[in-house]
Amino acid sequence: xxxxxxxxxxxxxxxxxxxxxxxxxxxxxxxxxxxxxxxxxxxxxxxxxxxxxxxxxxxxxxxxxxxxxxxxxxxxxxxxxxxxxxxxxxxxxxxxxxxxxxxxxxxxxxxxxxxxxxxxxxxxxxxxxxxxxxxxxxxxxxxxxxxxxxxxxxxxxxxxxxxxxxxxxxxxxxxxxxxxxxxxxxxxxxxxxxxxxxxxxxxxxxxxxxxxxxxxxxxxxxxxxxxxxxxxxxxxxxxxxxxxxxxxxxxxxxxxxxxxxxxxxxxxxxxxxxxxxxxxxxxxxxxxxxxxxxxxxxxxxxxxxxxxxxxxx
Numbered sequence: 001x002x003x004x005x006x007x008x009x010x011x012x013x014x015x016x017x018x019x020x021x022x023x024x025x026x027x028x029x030x031x032x033x034x035x036x037x038x039x040x041x042x043x044x045x046x047x048x049x050x051x052x053x054x055x056x057x058x059x060x061x062x063x064x065x066x067x068x069x070x071x072x073x074x075x076x077x078x079x080x081x082x083x084x085x086x087x088x089x090x091x092x093x094x095x096x097x098x099x100x101x102x103x104x105x106x107x108x109x110x111x112x113x114x115x116x117x118x119x120x121x122x123x124x125x126x127x128x129x130x131x132x133x134x135x136x137x138x139x140x141x142x143x144x145x146x147x148x149x150x151x152x153x154x155x156x157x158x159x160x161x162x163x164x165x166x167x168x169x170x171x172x173x174x175x176x177x178x179x180x181x182x183x184x185x186x187x188x189x190x191x192x193x194x195x196x197x198x199x200x201x202x203x204x205x206x207x208x209x210x211x212x213x214x215x216x217x218x219x220x221x222x223x224x225x226x227x228x229x230x231x232x233x234x235x236x237x238x239x240x241x242x243x244x245x246x247x248x249x250x251x252x253x254x255x256x257x258x259x260x261x262x263x264x265x266x267x268x269x270x271x272x273x274x275x276x277x278x279x280x281x282x283x284x285x286x287x288x289x290x291x292x293x294x295x296x297x298x299x300x301x302x303x304x305x306x307x308x309x310x311x312x313x
Contacts, residue, residue: 002072002096006081009091010034010064018088019066025084027077031067072096110141113148116158119183121148124211135186138211139177140204146177146247152273155298155305156247157183159271163307164189168242171195171263173226173256178205180245181219182212189243193236194221226259237262246272250279257290264310269295273305280304 010018015034022030070077078094085092112129113121120134127138137157141147148154157180164170164187172181175194178201184192192214194205205221224232244263246253253272264270270292275283277299283306284294291311298305 004070004072004074004078004094005097006068006070006078007093007095008066008085008088010066012064014088014090015064015066018090021084021088022066022068025080027068027081029068032065033067034064069097070094110147115148115154115183116161118161119157119186121179124208127211135183136212137179137182137186139179139182139208140211141177146175146179148179151300151303152247152275152305153179155300155303156180156245156271156273159298159305159307160184160187160243160245163243163269163271165242166190169240170243170245171236171239171241172245172247174246174248174252175205175221176201176247178208178219178221180247181205181221182208182214184243184245185214185219186212191218192220193239193241194219195224195226195232195236196221197223197225199223226263227255233259233262240265242268244268244270246270247274249274250276250283253283254286257286257292260287261291261310264292266310268309270308271305272308273303275304275306277302277304280306 008018012034015032019030019032070081082092110123112123112126112131114134115121118135120131120136122129122131122136122138124138124140127136137148139147146153148157160180160183164184166188167190170181170184170189170192172192172194175181175196178194181192181194196202196205202221202223209215209219209221226233226236241263242265244260246256246260253275260270272283272287280297287294287306287308292308293311294306294308296307
């Protein structure tokens with residue numbers, strides 16, 4: 001099916017009104033690119049964003065526009081759009097797109113990815129791919145963080161190759177897609193629990209676990225916040241985890257630091273990642289104040305991964 005990409009150039013103070021009028025006219029699937037809205041979103045979610053793609057920021061610099069798509073044969077819809085754009089005084093362009101199966105083409109961006117010495121992340125539609133002897137971590141790359149391509153995730157997976165021992169018990173805080181829990185299980189962990197504050201992540205992690213043949217009680221995904229849910233914290237503290245994984249961002253790790261010792265037993269290992277090099281000292285300071293001893297720091301690009309254990313009195 002052939003499509004047209006329609007672009008309407010707006011201004012930051014008119015983009016919302018233009019989008020509302022387009023929606024009211026029946027054009028509901030809109031892509032809004034606006035630097036002012038992007039900057040506002042970042043400001044409102046400052047604690048969760050240590051790193052912003054500079055290329056994306058450059059792309060959005062001074063930009064304010066709305067894009068939408070019509071079938072090439074929809075001459076009536078195109079005429080209505082032209083009339084509406086003229087009425088709003090907005091410049092409009094229409095460019096043909098290649099005849100592509102868009103529902104499938106995005107998959108080309110997710111080839112199998114070798115990580116560390118023993119693991120390979122494999123998208124679920126390529127399950128059964130020859131991994132060359134590597135252990136497959138099968139995922140459905142969706143909206144949830146954790147596809148194995150980010151340096152912070154890769155460093156945790158590399159650390160798991162070192163710290164997973166046969167029969168160990170693993171806890172993954174901020175589990176996202178469940179990739180780290182699944183990797184730990186592939187490497188020989190007896191069981192893993194993934195916890196995330198987003199219920200969508202719980203569903204995704206459970207589905208990804210099933211792709212790999214991991215079901216409760218070997219792999220359990222749940223929704224919760226160990227900082228505020230005392231019942232969840234108490235339940236997890238009783239489990240006795242050998243490995244605790246936290247792959248989020250620096251500010252969240254710092255906020256979690258006081259409760260982490262309660263999840264670690266004697267000889268247990270904490271692996272924290274998602275830390276920019278510029279925030280490393282802040283994280284190390286928080287872990288030390290919480291009674292944890294740092295045992296190692298890994299680096300990949302701008303990111304750092306910290307291993308630690310509970311300090312002995």
